[in-house]
Amino acid sequence: MENNIRILAIDPGSTTTKIALFDTEKELFRDTIRHNAEKLNSFSEIQDQLGFRTDAVKESMCEHGYLIDDIAVFVSRGGGLLSVVSGVYEVSDLLLSHAARGMAGQHPAQLGSQISHMLAKKTGTRAFIVNPPDVDELCLPARVTGIKGVFRESHIHVLNQKEIALRFCASRGFDYEKINLIICHVGGGISITAHENGRMIDSNDILDGSGPMSPTRAGDIPYMSVIRLAYSGEYSAKELTDRLNRKGGLSDYFGTTDIRDIFEMVKNGDNYAKFILDGMIYQNAKYIGAMAVALKGKVNAIILTGGISNNKYFTDSIRSYVDWIADITVIPGEFELEALASGALRVMRGTEEVKTYTGIPVWSGLHPSE
Numbered sequence: 214m215e216n217n218i219r220i221l222a223i224d225p226g227s228t229t230t231k232i233a234l235f236d237t238e239k240e241l242f243r244d245t246i247r248h249n250a251e252k253l254n255s256f257s258e259i260q261d262q263l264g265f266r267t268d269a270v271k272e273s274m275c276e277h278g279y280l281i282d283d284i285a286v287f288v289s290r291g292g293g294l295l296s297v298v299s300g301v302y303e304v305s306d307l308l309l310s311h312a313a314r315g316m317a318g319q320h321p322a323q324l325g326s327q328i329s330h331m332l333a334k335k336t337g338t339r340a341f342i343v344n345p346p347d348v349d350e351l352c353l354p355a356r357v358t359g360i361k362g363v364f365r366e367s368h369i370h371v372l373n374q375k376e377i378a379l380r381f382c383a384s385r386g387f388d389y390e391k392i393n394l395i396i397c398h399v400g401g402g403i404s405i406t407a408h409e410n411g412r413m414i415d416s417n418d419i420l421d422g423s424g425p426m427s428p429t430r431a432g433d434i435p436y437m438s439v440i441r442l443a444y445s446g447e448y449s450a451k452e453l454t455d456r457l458n459r460k461g462g463l464s465d466y467f468g469t470t471d472i473r474d475i476f477e478m479v480k481n482g483d484n485y486a487k488f489i490l491d492g493m494i495y496q497n498a499k500y501i502g503a504m505a506v507a508l509k510g511k512v513n514a515i516i517l518t519g520g521i522s523n524n525k526y527f528t529d530s531i532r533s534y535v536d537w538i539a540d541i542t543v544i545p546g547e548f549e550l551e552a553l554a555s556g557a558l559r560v561m562r563g564t565e566e567v568k569t570y571t572g573i574p575v576w577s578g579l580h581p582s583e
Contacts, residue, residue, distance in 0.1 A: 218561050221281075222553035223270060223289040223328055225321040227401075227459070228253065230266050230328075232273060233550040234284075237558065243550060244273045259319050266321075267328045282336050287329035288557035290372060290549065291345025292322025296575040299348045299375060300568045301556045304330045304340035308570040317347050317368070318420055341567065343556030344371045349575045352414040355507065356576065364578055368420035369406055369413060370398040370519075376552035377518045377544055378408055392513045395504045395539070397497065399527070400519035400547065401470060403427040405497065407504040415507040417500055422457055425496030428470045428521075431461030432496060463493065476524055494527060498534035505538045512539040519547060 217237045224231040228250065233243035246269050256262050274281060291302065293312040302308065304326045312323045326342050333340035349367035356364045374396050382389045390411035397405045403425055406416035417424025417432075426432035434457075443453055456465065464470045466489050467478075478486035505512050515535060521527050523545040532541055559565035 218558065219283055219285045220554045220557050221270075221274075221284045221287050221332070222550045222557075223287065223325055224549050224553065225266060225290065225324045225328070227321055230269055230321075231550060232270055233554065234274075234277070234279060235554040235558075238555075240551075241279070242277045244277065246270070246273055259321055259323065260313055260315070262321070263324055263327055263331075266324055267331050270328060270332070281332055284332070284336060284338060286339050286341065286557050286561060287333045288341045288343060288553045289325030289329040290322050290553065291326050291342030291347065292320050292324075293317055294345055294347040294570065295572055296347050296349035296366060297345065297570065298568070298575060299344050299350065299371065301560050301565060302342050302345070302568045302570050304333070304342060305570055307572050308342070311570075311572060320346070320420070322346055341557050341560060343553050344375050346371055346420070348413070350412040350414060351416075351576070352409075352507075355415040362578070364576070365418065366421070366576055367413065367416065368418045369404045369416045370400075370402065370419065371413070372549045372552050373398055373518065373547050374404065374406055374408075374413065376548045376555075377516055380548065381514065381516055381542060381544065387513070393508045393511050395501055395508070395512055395515045397501060397515070397517050397522075397531075398519045399427075399497065399517060399521040401427060401429045403430070403432075403497065403519075405500040405504055407507040409508055415504060420458075425500055426462040426493050428463045428472050429459055429461065431457045431465070463489070472521055472524075476526060479526065491530070494530045495534070498531055501531070501535045501538065505535075510538075515539050515541045516544055517541065518544045520545070522546075 220235040222233045228248055230246045234241040271281060293315040295311060295316050308326055309330055312326045315323050329340035346368055348371040351367045358365060377396055378389050378394055382392060394408040396408060402419045404416055404419050405424060406413050424432050442448065463472060463475055467475060475486055475490050479490055501515060515538060517528055517531060522543050528543050560567045
């Protein structure tokens with residue numbers, strides 16, 4: 214019988230840091246640490262939040278009656294790296310250096326590996342990241358754009374997408390590496406992805422900006438309109454980026470990122486809210502259709518996940534557009550903390566080999582490195 218393994222999973226988000234403590238496979242507690250917006254805004258760069266967020270994790274542990282010294286392994290959502298293949302990565306000096314610099318762009322996820330490292334260093338234990346958002350498995354045709362030298366890269370909700378795929382396959386006796394799925398992670402950000410035989414071969418880009426609008430992101434916009442905004446003199450580069458990627462979508466229309474407010478408005482007969490919400494749903498359905506094309510019509514199932522998939526109006530509306538493509542399964546919510554813990558556990562049990570971050574991107578801009 215194996216010894217119990219205490220695992221602390223850490224997932225930094227835009228305004229929260231989610232943590233969960235596991236005793237092997239048993240969850241002991243979880244906490245969503247909500248950070249004061251004014252405090253976060255006082256930091257000029259995301260990287261400056263490292264000490265603040267690390268202290269918040271320690272405080273939460275203490276409040277729940279656990280000590281950092283009791284943890285056998287720390288595991289976190291990664292971020293800020295050059296593109297990698299999927300898997301579990303040991304936190305190394307090179308990985309930390311790239312995360313701190315935000316090599317793939319600035320996002321709170323880049324703090325995850327650093328928080329885990331700081332805590333593991335204190336206790337002399339190990340630190341991992343699992344399926345960071347920098348995983349890139351796109352097929353070659355998906356990389357091509359209409360501008361020479363500009364190629365698409367992969368920025369997806371990898372952690373939850375992979376976990377949902379594995380859970381779906383396990384529940385139905387499928388082999389993830391022998392099945393085609395369209396998985397729609399629908400939350401504050403939205404990624405709609407074609408999984409072909411265990412690889413995410415195409416998707417919209419949640420970082421550089423493409424796909425359907427979401428509660429916080431603008432999604433696809435005619436590029437001439439964006440150019441006019443950029444040169445209007447009304448925005449700095451950061452201000453326009455924020456409007457498109459953090460304050461776009463439903464937030465731009467209604468001043469809230471909580472889609473439950475919009476659903477309530479629709480329920481109460483607000484025709485304008487219904488018009489905008491139905492437009493977002495329509496865009497989601499179009500991208501599901503596009504991913505069906507990427508899979509050449511050979512789709513075993515469509516899976517809706519993420520927080521918005523809890524809403525019946527949303528899921529029923531999506532069904533009305535795409536149920537002719539394949540059967541639709543709804544697995545609402547997110548399983549990112551569970552995915553982190555199970556990835557670390559596989560390595561600790563020796564059933565999965567831990568990977569080393571090389572800093573050599575999967576995609577060089579000219580050809581794959583593998």
